[in-house]
Amino acid sequence: MDLSNLKPAKGSVKGKKRIGRGQGSGYGGTSTRGHKGQKSRSGFSRKIGFEGGQMPLQRVVPKMGFKNRNRVEYKAINLSTLQELAEKRNLDAIDLQTLIDAGITSKKDKVKILGDGELTKKLDVKANAFSKSAREAIEKINGTTEIL
Secondary structure, X not given: OOHHHOOOOOOOOOOOOOOOOOHHHOOOOOOOOOOOOHHHOXXXXXXXXXXXXXXXXXXXXXXXXXXXXXXXXXXXXXHHHHHHHHHHHOOOEEOHHHHHHOOOOOOOOEEEEEOOOOOOOOOEEEEOEEOHHHHHHHHHOOOEEEEO
16 A cells, blocks of 8 residues: 555545536536525625615614724722732832733733822832822822823
């Protein structure tokens, strides 16, 4: 046995169904398409969302809302989270790299500091955005805020 005499196993390969080659083949006449109707015609392709002539759902349901392409999505981080992080790692300054290392954000995220929770430790915080209450809370205990 070698490559020149390899064959598939007997009965494993089926012949192609030859459609539309006369009545004697058994697949002549309507060529397995049934009788009349749109699906029997050449060139038929059902459009996406076509419902047999009934008004399609995407035209029945009204358009809603608006998506602003220029919206900037921020990852929200509260003061309570910063407090925990500062206590755990004994930090004086928190920036994006610190948050990434702690697993709180990813490199792609833009960070906004929000004012929920209490901050007791003086911190120098660098982030992409701050809420008004967060900035006041940080500066109240002589910390600094810097927008990147």
